Amino acid sequence: MSGSDLFHHEYWAPFKFFGFSNDLLLINKNVVIATWVVLAIIVTCIFLVRIAFRDKSNVVSYLIISVVEAFKELVEQNIGFFNFNHFCFIASIFCFIVLCNVISLIPFLEEPTSDLNTTLALGLCSFVYVQASGICAHGIGGYLKEFIEPVFLMFPLHVVGLLANIVSISFRLFGNILGGFIISNLYVGSLLGGRWFTEVFGMMSGLNIIVTLFFTIFEGFIQAFVFSMLSLTYISIAVAPKEHE
């Protein structure tokens, strides 16, 4: 496998018809298709869950209820009280990232989170939500007052720190998933490039399963958990009641 295969993306250029041919207007084909597949899976799951809830005493509804209870407990423990908006935000961002990370189990699809645009968008969503909930909790004045504590000179540092949060939270997800993607691709390339016995070796030794388990499922869950926990903690810091009030 050569380098051009590894970082080669197929692009759509919908604005080329109107005469615009900037690099920024290109659309990465794999990312868009995989993201729509993820959304379709989520919507299908929602309808299936509605059907399952017609009879509340079956196994599926018990499992769903226990998962939702776990999320509710997580939000309650971290923020200190239950808020339906925060719960919805955290649960949906976790489900979306987990499905994005493990979507490569379906053939011909790539993880959308191995593209920087997706993770940067997720980081920006989380950032905007945290700032908005901070403003809702303390009002504009209380929100702006946090920037000049303990002294006025700290204002630029607080702003740069907030921007660095976006970079670190989105590049953490991006780097980990891209690393798993590259390693799996190299592994598959080395298997398919060899003779028949390398393929048989991969299947019989269980190495295929280990690579998939570790780099796709384990890393995907850990990174999704880290992302949503960091967002949740930022929310809990932003909405925490101040001590001197």
Next chain:
Amino acid sequence: MIVEAAILLKTMALIATLILVIVGVAFGQLRIGKAALIAHDMQPQAQSAIARTTIISMGISETACILALTGIIMVLFKQPVVGVQEVFANIAYSSIVFALGISGLCVGFCSCLPAQTALYSVARQPFFANKIINVMLITMSIIQTPVIFGFVITLLISLQASTLASVNEAYKLCAAAWCVGIGSIGPLVGQGLFAQSACFVVGLNRKNYTQILTFALLSQTLIETPIIIALLVSILVFSAPAVTTAKLIALIAAAVCQSICNFMPGIASGRTSATACRQLGGANNTASVTGVSLLAQGLLDTFAIYGLLVSILLIYGS
């Protein structure tokens, strides 16, 4: 002849990066595994909580290794450039040893400190394991920041390296990588010390969990300030043109200045907040302890800001 020497330099740098990161992360995971066994010995009934803590902490400390591997593979599979530009590109690529190698080594060493104490805390308070894991996860994932910044700089370098016009530009990219790699050592040690005491205290006094988490995030942001300043200087060095040799020397001096300036503020700020965090375990004067510690850390960060002033003067001065 000089082309082969540059290729050799790049290859050695890639190998050195891999070795440094693997040594750091393997040492960290060794310490985590040892702590898990000791914690299991202290409290055999908490084995499921201990196993969960161990798996999560090892998974997070693996990040440094995966990011370094990704950077190395990206450099290896770049389209080769022909002619004299190949020499410049290879010199620029060899700076990955600063950006990812050094920071990965330190991240590996430092991120095992909170995991160890968190494991002992879980053994002490098995019913409180979820919140201890939360504190450990937050502190450990903030410790990973330098290696992410190093990864960003490596991405920028690998995008830029094939279009270099002179050898000065290649040395300039090396200076940018040096700044973000060496400049994160001190703050990393500080963050490790602080995270260790935070995970220790949350196992002592579970009623102070909310205050400890808030304090941890605030003071880790303050300890992290030198790292962010190093990233800023690194990007400034990266984008400034190095037309003459004198300008190149000024850029290298700026990078070295900022990276050396970051050592003591990071360590001192980390030790200050670690001591304050231990006070939070028993006392009920939380507000005054937090205020004094944050003020002291803010004052300590001014040394890094002085370094930033000198670096900006060096970069934009005539």
